Amino acid sequence: MNFKIKIKDKEYSIAIREDKEKTDILVDGKKYSFQKNQQVKTEETKEKKNNIFESEKIKEIKTPLSGIISEIFVKQGEEIKFGQKLIILSAMKMENDILSETRGVIKKVLVTKDQKVKENEILIILE
Amino acid sequence: MEQSFKIINFENIASTSEKAKELVAENFEPWTVVVSKEQSSGHGRKGEGWFSPVGGLYFSVILPKTNIDDLQTITNLTAFVIAQTLKNDFNLQPLIKLPNDILLQEKKVAGILTENIIIGQNPVFSIIGIGLNTNIDNFPEELKDKATSLKIELNQEIDNNQILEEILIGLKKQLEIISQ
Numbered sequence: 364m365n366f367k368i369k370i371k372d373k374e375y376s377i378a379i380r381e382d383k384e385k386t387d388i389l390v391d392g393k394k395y396s397f398q399k400n401q402q403v404k405t406e407e408t409k410e411k412k413n414n415i416f417e418s419e420k421i422k423e424i425k426t427p428l429s430g431i432i433s434e435i436f437v438k439q440g441e442e443i444k445f446g447q448k449l450i451i452l453s454a455m456k457m458e459n460d461i462l463s464e465t466r467g468v469i470k471k472v473l474v475t476k477d478q479k480v481k482e483n484e485i486l487i488i489l490e
Numbered sequence: 491m492e493q494s495f496k497i498i499n500f501e502n503i504a505s506t507s508e509k510a511k512e513l514v515a516e517n518f519e520p521w522t523v524v525v526s527k528e529q530s531s532g533h534g535r536k537g538e539g540w541f542s543p544v545g546g547l548y549f550s551v552i553l554p555k556t557n558i559d560d561l562q563t564i565t566n567l568t569a570f571v572i573a574q575t576l577k578n579d580f581n582l583q584p585l586i587k588l589p590n591d592i593l594l595q596e597k598k599v600a601g602i603l604t605e606n607i608i609i610g611q612n613p614v615f616s617i618i619g620i621g622l623n624t625n626i627d628n629f630p631e632e633l634k635d636k637a638t639s640l641k642i643e644l645n646q647e648i649d650n651n652q653i654l655e656e657i658l659i660g661l662k663k664q665l666e667i668i669s670q
Contacts (some may be wrong), residue, residue: 367637368499377496407659421610425611427559427608427610427611427612427613428558428608432543446609448506455561455562455566455589456535456565456589456604457561457562457565457603457604457605458535458603458604458605458606459606459607459608459613460605460606460607460608462608462609462614463609463610464609464610485524
């Protein structure tokens, strides 16, 4: 198969030759060979995925409201599940149950009962 | 009763709000209402008890998701709806002690507790619990100076179902403005 492609005003002649074992791609006469069944290296992609995963992993539980800690239901070293009740925060004369948005192990509880907290303050750190 | 509410009646449960939380976990929809003729552990903020004998009106409403900035408005609007219902139906002059209490003659006649369930930084649902002293003849000694009922003030029986319906319709009208 022969064709031409234009990249940024420069035209290239491309020829693709394919047989059972390999594919040759000729760009302006220069040959690039690809063996069939050759393992494609995917390290770069994998690494990228890992980075995304790490950045999405939740390490801190914060309060979205200012208020006073009414009750704490978990302690250091405890394994928590998604949706588990962690803390009751009394704010604006309402009771707010703060549930876990992830599963994990509690590294440290930074607050104590009756402590005042501000919006976005970290309550719990996860491992 | 308007069809847009799902009302679940109980004879005696610990707390209508605790039951409502259980129902949310079982995927009950917003505007499900839990009503109980009496509560064995009715409570206000910080676990303070709410006297809940037979005769009073005790109910909790599962509300649709609300923006975090609008949470406080829920309690205020509910207080307004209850006060307005008492004024319109019985020509009373209730006083709203913001945000949680409604008073008659300086005594508590209704209490409101809003509870929000928050996952991450977002409220996923809210439950509003209401205790309204309707047909209560007597209060224990320690509450006599602090609490009253509609029956004591008006010297007449109150139709709990009718007042429930009026409050629910009023709540829905007001809260739909702020719900997502």
